[in-house]
Amino acid sequence: MNLLRHARYVLSENPVTGLAFALFALLLMAAIFGPLIAPYSPLQSNAAMALKPPSAAHWFGTDQLGRDIFSRVLVATRLDLSIAFASVILAFMLGALSGVAAGYFGGWTDRVVGRLADTIMAFPLFVLAMGIVAALGNEVINIVIATAIINFPLYARVARAEANVRREAGFVEAARLSGNGEARVLLGHVLPNIMPIMMVQMSLTMGYAILNAAGLSFIGLGVRPPAPEWGIMVAEGANFIQSGEWWIALFPGAALMLAVFCFNLLGDGLRDIIDPRQRT
Amino acid sequence: MLKLLLSRLATAIPSIVGVVVVTFMLTRLLPGDPAAYFAGLAASPQAIAEIRTKLGLDKSLPEQFVTYLVDLAHGNLGNSLSTGQPVVTEIATRLPASAELTLLALILAVGIAIPLGVLAAVKQGTWIDHLCRIVTTAGVSLPVFFTGLLFAYVFYYLLQWAPAPSGRLDVFLSPPTHITGFYLIDSALTGNMEVFWGALRQLALPAISMAIFSLAPLARMTRGSMLAVLGSDFIRTARASGLAPGTVVFTYAFRNAVLPVITVLGMVFSFLLGANVLVETVFAWPGIGLYAVNALITSDYAPVQGFVLTMAILYVALNLTIDLLYGLVDPRVRLDS
Amino acid sequence: MTAVPALAVEDLSVEFRTRSGIVKVLDHVGFSVDKGETVALVGESGSGKSVTAFAVMGILDPAGRVTSGRAVFGGADLLTLSERDLAEQRGRELSMIFQNPRTALNPIRKVGQQIADVLVRHGGATRPDAPRAAVEMLKRVRIPDPERRAEAYPFELSGGMCQRIMIAIALACRPALLIADEPTTGLDVTTQAVIMDLIGELAHESGMATIFITHDLALAAEYCDRIVVMHAGHVVEAAPARALFAHPCHPYSAKLLAATPGETASLTELASIPGGLPDLRRPDLPACRYSDRCERRIDDCTKPLPHRSAGERHVVSCWNPL
Numbered sequence: 001m002n003l004l005r006h007a008r009y010v011l012s013e014n015p016v017t018g019l020a021f022a023l024f025a026l027l028l029m030a031a032i033f034g035p036l037i038a039p040y041s042p043l044q045s046n047a048a049m050a051l052k053p054p055s056a057a058h059w060f061g062t063d064q065l066g067r068d069i070f071s072r073v074l075v076a077t078r079l080d081l082s083i084a085f086a087s088v089i090l091a092f093m094l095g096a097l098s099g100v101a102a103g104y105f106g107g108w109t110d111r112v113v114g115r116l117a118d119t120i121m122a123f124p125l126f127v128l129a130m131g132i133v134a135a136l137g138n139e140v141i142n143i144v145i146a147t148a149i150i151n152f153p154l155y156a157r158v159a160r161a162e163a164n165v166r167r168e169a170g171f172v173e174a175a176r177l178s179g180n181g182e183a184r185v186l187l188g189h190v191l192p193n194i195m196p197i198m199m200v201q202m203s204l205t206m207g208y209a210i211l212n213a214a215g216l217s218f219i220g221l222g223v224r225p226p227a228p229e230w231g232i233m234v235a236e237g238a239n240f241i242q243s244g245e246w247w248i249a250l251f252p253g254a255a256l257m258l259a260v261f262c263f264n265l266l267g268d269g270l271r272d273i274i275d276p277r278q279r280t
Numbered sequence: 281m282l283k284l285l286l287s288r289l290a291t292a293i294p295s296i297v298g299v300v301v302v303t304f305m306l307t308r309l310l311p312g313d314p315a316a317y318f319a320g321l322a323a324s325p326q327a328i329a330e331i332r333t334k335l336g337l338d339k340s341l342p343e344q345f346v347t348y349l350v351d352l353a354h355g356n357l358g359n360s361l362s363t364g365q366p367v368v369t370e371i372a373t374r375l376p377a378s379a380e381l382t383l384l385a386l387i388l389a390v391g392i393a394i395p396l397g398v399l400a401a402v403k404q405g406t407w408i409d410h411l412c413r414i415v416t417t418a419g420v421s422l423p424v425f426f427t428g429l430l431f432a433y434v435f436y437y438l439l440q441w442a443p444a445p446s447g448r449l450d451v452f453l454s455p456p457t458h459i460t461g462f463y464l465i466d467s468a469l470t471g472n473m474e475v476f477w478g479a480l481r482q483l484a485l486p487a488i489s490m491a492i493f494s495l496a497p498l499a500r501m502t503r504g505s506m507l508a509v510l511g512s513d514f515i516r517t518a519r520a521s522g523l524a525p526g527t528v529v530f531t532y533a534f535r536n537a538v539l540p541v542i543t544v545l546g547m548v549f550s551f552l553l554g555a556n557v558l559v560e561t562v563f564a565w566p567g568i569g570l571y572a573v574n575a576l577i578t579s580d581y582a583p584v585q586g587f588v589l590t591m592a593i594l595y596v597a598l599n600l601t602i603d604l605l606y607g608l609v610d611p612r613v614r615l616d617s
Numbered sequence: 618m619t620a621v622p623a624l625a626v627e628d629l630s631v632e633f634r635t636r637s638g639i640v641k642v643l644d645h646v647g648f649s650v651d652k653g654e655t656v657a658l659v660g661e662s663g664s665g666k667s668v669t670a671f672a673v674m675g676i677l678d679p680a681g682r683v684t685s686g687r688a689v690f691g692g693a694d695l696l697t698l699s700e701r702d703l704a705e706q707r708g709r710e711l712s713m714i715f716q717n718p719r720t721a722l723n724p725i726r727k728v729g730q731q732i733a734d735v736l737v738r739h740g741g742a743t744r745p746d747a748p749r750a751a752v753e754m755l756k757r758v759r760i761p762d763p764e765r766r767a768e769a770y771p772f773e774l775s776g777g778m779c780q781r782i783m784i785a786i787a788l789a790c791r792p793a794l795l796i797a798d799e800p801t802t803g804l805d806v807t808t809q810a811v812i813m814d815l816i817g818e819l820a821h822e823s824g825m826a827t828i829f830i831t832h833d834l835a836l837a838a839e840y841c842d843r844i845v846v847m848h849a850g851h852v853v854e855a856a857p858a859r860a861l862f863a864h865p866c867h868p869y870s871a872k873l874l875a876a877t878p879g880e881t882a883s884l885t886e887l888a889s890i891p892g893g894l895p896d897l898r899r900p901d902l903p904a905c906r907y908s909d910r911c912e913r914r915i916d917d918c919t920k921p922l923p924h925r926s927a928g929e930r931h932v933v934s935c936w937n938p939l
Contacts, residue, residue: 119298122599123592126554128302131588134576135306211423215558218425219573234426238562241433242444253426261421513720519676520715521735521786522707531734532723539725611725611770 017269023262030077038071042228051245061247063236065226069248072228073255079229080259083140084209087147088202091209094148095155096191096198102156103163104186113160117153125150129212133221143222147212151205158201162194196274204267207260214256230256284607284614292600299592304348307585308341317581320361357589358582360575367586371568375590376461377448378567382556384464384483385490389548393495394541397502401510401537402529412503419496424555428489428562435485442485445563453478486563493555494548501544505537512536535609542606549598553591622649623794623826624673624711629686629696631665631672638898642668643850644906645922646686650794650826655817657829657837657858659873660847663894666830669847670796672696674713675703690794709739712787716799718779722771728782729755729767732789741790754785758815777808784816791823798830813840834877838862843930846870849894849906851922856931866925866933868913905935913937 035042040058046066054061060069102113120128132146163186166172175189176182217223217231225232230252237249310317315332323331332338335358336347351357357367400412435442443450448463456467456475463479466472509515510533518532557569564570572587574580607613631643643665650656658666671677673688673695688695691710695703707713715721723731732754733747742750748767755763758781771779780800787795797816801809817840820827831837837844838858845855846867854867865871892910895902903909908918917936927933 115294115298118295119302122295122299122596123302123588124550124553124595126551126557127588127591130557130572130576131303131306131584134581134584135309137311207421214423215425215554218558219561220577234423234429238425238429241429242437244437246433249426249429253423253429256423256426257421260423261418264417264421513715513717514723516676517715517721517783517786518723519704520674520707520713521738522704522709523734523738524704527734527738532726536723536725609725612772615770615773 014269014272016265017272020262020265020269023258024266027077027081027259027262030074031081032078034074034077038068038074040068040071042067042072042075043226044068051240051248053245054247060251061245063233063248064240069233069251072233073230073251076228076230076233076252077255077259079223079227080210080213080231080256083144083213083223084147084206087144087151087209087213088206090144090148091151091155091205092198092202095152096159096194098152099156099159100163100186100191100194103160103165104167104190105182110160113156117156120149121153126212126215129216130219130221133216138221138224140222143213143216146216147209150212151209154205155198155201158197159194162197163190166190166193200267200271200274203263203270207263207267210256210260210263281607281614285604288600288603288607292596295596295599296593299589299596300349300352303585303589303592304345306588307581308344310581317579318358318361321579352589357586360583361580362575362578367583370571370583371586371590374566374568374571377565378556378560378569380462380464381483381486381559381565381567382490382552384487385494385555386548386552388487388491389494389498392491393498394502394538396495397499397504397541398506398529398534398537400499400503401506404507409503412499416496416500416503419492419499422493424489424493425558425562427492428486428559431485431489432562443481445485445565446482447564447566448479448482449475450478450482486559486565489562490552490555490559494552497544497548497551498541501541502537505540506533509533509537539606539610542602542609545602546599549595549602553595620651623652623654623690624828625649625687625689626669626673627687627689629669629672629688630684631668631677631681632684633678633681635680635898640897641850641902642681642897643672646847646850646852648845648852648855650828652793652826653820653824654843655820655827655829655841657831657841657844658847659831659834659837659844661894662832663849664847665850666832666847667798668850670713670798670828670830674707674711674796675700676713705739708735708787708792709741709790710792711794711796712790712792713796713798714780714783714787714800716802718776718783718800719771721783722779724771727768727770728774729769731782732767732785735786735789739790750789751785754789755782757788757819758782758785760785776804777812780804780808780812781815784812784819788819788823788825792825794826794828795820796828796830799832800829801831801836809836816840834873846873850897851906852934853907854931854933854935856927856933857929860928860931864928864939866927866931866938867907867935868911868937868939869907871939913939 044067046062049058049062049066050064052058052062058068058070060073063069063072098113098116102110129146129150132149133142136142136145171193172185172189175185180188213222214229214231214234217229218235220235223229223232225236233252234249234256237252240248307314313328315328315335315337316323318335319328319331336344339347355368357371359365360367360370363370396408396412396415400409403409432442432445436444449455453475456463456472457470459466459469464476464483467476467479515528515533518528523532556567557573559565560567560569561573568587568590572584575583575587626649627647629643629646630641633640633642646665646669648656658669660666668677668681672681672683675695675698677683683696686696691706695706698706722728729748729751732751733742736742736747736750737744752763752767755767760766760778760781766774766778771782774782795816800816801812804812813836816827819825829837829841834844841858843855844858844861846853846861846869848869854861854865854870856866861870862874865874895906895909903919904921905911905918908914911918915937920936922934923936925933925935925938927938
C-alpha cells in the first residue's frame with residue numbers, strides 16, 4: 001500500500017521518528033502491563049524503608065512513606081496516559097464535529113462555533129483549566145473535561161479549515177448527488193476524509209494534554225494521593241528536594257518528559273508521513 | 281494608526297464580554313450549592329443561608345448576573361474566607377510580584393530565542409542551527425514545574441549559587457520604596473542598589489525556569505520565519521543592489537521575519553501566564569498564582585474566581601498590545617484597515 | 618580595433634546539486650555586451666537565461682556552483698571576486714531588475730527609503746541628502762508626484778509603478794551595465810511598452826549597456842540591438858536583431874521565430890516546437906542538447922559544438938545550420 005511504503009521511506013530518512021514509535025510502544029506496554037510487572041505494590045508503604053536513595057532493591061529509591069518509586073512511576077503511566085488520551089478524544093469529538101459543521105455549512109454555525117472558540121482562547125489556557133476544575137469539582141473526570149475544553153478551539157479550527165476546503169470537492173458533490181442528506185455527507189464522507197490530519201493533531205496535542213494534567217495535579221487539582229500519578233509525585237518530591245532527596249521528584253519528572261517528548265516526535269513524524277508540506 | 285487602535289479595541293470588547301460571562305458561569309457550575317462553597321467547609325446551615333441571601337444566590341440567574349456586573353464595576357470581587365480581606369485588594373498587592381516575574385521571563389526568553397533563531401537561519405547547518413533545533417524540540421517537552429525544581433536543586437542545593445527560594449527578597453533586606461511595585465524598577469529608581477541585586481538574585485531561578493519554557497516556540501518561529509524571508513524575492517533584490525550583509529539581514533530580512541514572531545507572542549503569553557502559577561508554587565513566590573493555588577487547597581472559592589478573571593483581563597489587554605505592536609511594525613495592517 | 622566590451626562572458630558552466638542528482642544547467646556559455654549596447658538573452662523557460670544572469674551577479678542559489686568560465690567586467694573577472702568586492706560592484710557598477718516587481722521590493726519599507734539605501738551604501742549620496750536624491754531618482758523614472766510617492770509602500774503602488782521603483786533602485790548609482798530579467802512579465806501590454814521605452818531612454822542617456830532576459834522574441838526584436846539565443850544551457854546563436862530575423866541560422870532560432878506571433882502571422886500559422894528540453898541530469902547528455910529534437914540532425918552533431926560565423930557579428934553553434 002502506498003501509505004506504508006511512504007511511511008517506510010520517511011522512517012528511513014528520519015530515524016528519530018522510528019525512535020518515537022519505539023518509545024510509544026514502550027509507554028503503551030507500561031500503561032497496559034505496568035501494574036502486573038511492577039516489583040512492588042505502588043500503594044504499599046514501609047516506614048522502615050522511607051527516603052532511601054536508588055539501590056538494587058529499589059531502582060528509583062523510596063519516597064517518604066517507603067513506597068517503591070519505580071513501581072509507582074510505572075503504574076502511573078496508565079493513569080497519566082488515560083487522562084491525556086481521554087481528553088484528546090473528547091476534544092477531538094467536540095472540536096472536529098463543530099469545526100466540520102462550521103466549515104461545511106458556514107453562516108450561523110460558523111459564527112457560533114467561532115465565537116465559542118474565541119471565548120475559550122481569550123483565557124490563558126491553563127488558568128481556564130484551573131477555573132473549570134475548581135468549578136466542577138476536584139475529580140479526575142473534571143481534569144479530562146477541562147483539558148478537552150481548552151484544546152477544543154484548536155481542533156475546531158483545523159477541522160473547519162479542512163471542511164471548508166473539501167466543501168466543493170468532487171467526492172462530496174458525488175455523495176450529495178447520490179441523495180445523501182447533508183448530515184450524512186458530513187459524517188459519512190467529509191469527516192472520514194479529514195481523519196489523517198486530525199490524527200496528526202491528536203498526536204501533537206497528547207504531549208500538551210499530559211503536561212496539562214500533570215500541571216493541574218501538581219497544584220493539587222484532580223488526582224489525589226495516594227494514587228500514583230507523575231504530577232503529584234513530583235509535587236510530593238518537591239518537599240524533599242531542598243533536603244537533598246532528589247530521586248522522589250526526578251524519576252516521575254523524567255517519565256513525564258519522556259512521554260511528552262515521545263508524543264511530540266510522534267506527531268512530527270506522523271505529519272511528515274501524512275502531509276509533508278506542513279514541515280517547519 | 282488611531283483607526284487601528286479603535287478597531288482592535290472593538291474586537292477586544294467581545295472577548296471581555298465572553299470572559300465575564302464565563303467566569304460568572306463558572307461559579308454557577310459548582311456541584312451542589314454555590315452558597316456552601318462561598319460560606320466555606322466549616323459553615324453551619326445558618327451561615328450558609330446567610331451567605332446565600334448576602335450574595336444574592338437565591339435570586340434568578342439573570343438577576344444574579346446583573347449583581348455580578350455591578351459588583352465588578354465597583355471592583356468588588358468578594359472576600360477571601362481565610363483572611364476575610366477583599367479579594368481585589370489581595371490580588372492588587374500580589375499582582376506586581378507576578379508581573380515582574382513574568383515580564384522578566386519574557387524578556388529573557390525573547391532575548392535568547394530571537395538571536396538564536398536568527399543565527400540558526402543565517403548560519404544554516406552549523407552548530408548554532410543544531411543547538412536551536414535541540415532547544416526547540418526539547419523545550420516543548422519540559423514540564424515547567426519540573427525544570428524549576430531541577431534548577432532549585434542544582435543551583436541552590438548543590439552548587440549554592442542561587443539563594444533559597446524564599447520569596448522576592450532575602451529576609452535581611454527590606455523592600456524598596458513603593459513606586460511601581462516592581463522591586464527591580466523601584467530600587468533602581470531610588471538608587472538602592474543592594475536591594476536591586478538582592479531582588480534580582482531571588483528572581484533569577486524562577487524567571488529562568490519560565491523563560492526556558494517559552495524559548496522553544498519563539499526560537500522555532502524566528503528560525504522558520506527568518507529562513508522563509510531570506511529566500512524571498514526582495515532579499516534577492518537587496519543583495520543584487522549590493523547592500524551590506526548587515527543591512528540585508530537586519531534592516532531588510534529581520535524586520536519582515538519578526539512579524540509572525542509577534543503573532544506567536546500571544547500564544548507564548550498564554551503559556552507564560554499558566555507557567556506563572558506553577559513556578560510560583562515551586563518557588564513560593566508571593567504572586568497571584570500562589571494566592572490562587574493556596575485558595576484552591578483551602579476550598580476558598582472567591583479568590584480563585586477573582587484570579588481567573590484578573591488573569592483573563594490581563595491576557596486580553598496583552599493580546600491587544602501585541603496587535604498594536606504588530607500594526608506598528610507592519611504598515612500593510614496600519615494603512616489597509 | 619574593437620573596443621573593450623562592457624561585459625564578456627566566456628565559457629561559463631554552472632551546475633546545481635539537487636536531491637535527484639547534479640543538473641548541468643549551463644554548459645560553456647559565452648557572449649559579450651558592448652558599451653551602450655542592448656543585448657537580448659532569449660530562450661524557452663528553463664534554458665538557463667536567468668541562471669546566467671545570477672551567476673554573473675554572484676547571487677546564485679546556494680545549491681548552484683560555477684564550474685568553469687569567466688565573466689570579465691570592468692577589467693576583473695566577477696566570478697573570482699570575493700563576496701565583499703562583489704557587493705561593492707553590485708548596485709553601483711552593475712545592477713539587476715527582476716520580474717514580479719511587487720514581491721521584489723521590501724513590503725514594509727517606504728520605496729523612497731529603499732532607493733536611498735542604495736545611494737547611501739554606494740556613496741551616491743550622503744545620509745541626510747539621500748531622501749532628496751531618492752526623489753530626484755523618482756523624477757528620472759518619470760513617476761508623477763515623486764515627493765508623495767517616495768513615502769509610499771509597495772503595496773500601495775501599481776505593478777508598473779513598482780517596476781519603475783526597481784529601475785530607480787538599479788540605476789540610482791548610474792551603473793555601466795543593467796541586467797533586466799523579464800521586467801515586463803506580468804504587466805499589461807501598454808505598461809510593458811512604457812517600461813521598455815523608459816529603460817531604453819535611460820540607457821541611451823548614460824551610455825549604459827543592457828542585457829534583456831526574455832522569452833518574448835518579438836519584444837527582443839523591437840528593443841534590442843543584438844539577440845543571443847539560448848537552449849538548454851547552451852548559446853546556440855548570437856546575431857544583430859535584424860540579421861537574426863532576416864536569416865536565422867540555427868534550427869532552434871528558426872523554430873522560435875516561427876512560434877513568435879508577428880504582425881501578419883495568425884494563431885493557426887504559429888508552429889510549435891516539437892519535443893521538450895532534455896533532462897539535464899542525464900550523465901549522457903549529447904554535445905548538442907538540441908539534437909534530440911532537431912530535424913536537421915546529422916552524424917557530425919555528436920561532436921563538440923562549433924562556433925561558426927554567419928555574417929557580421931553573427932555566430933551560430935551548429936554543424937548543419939540553415
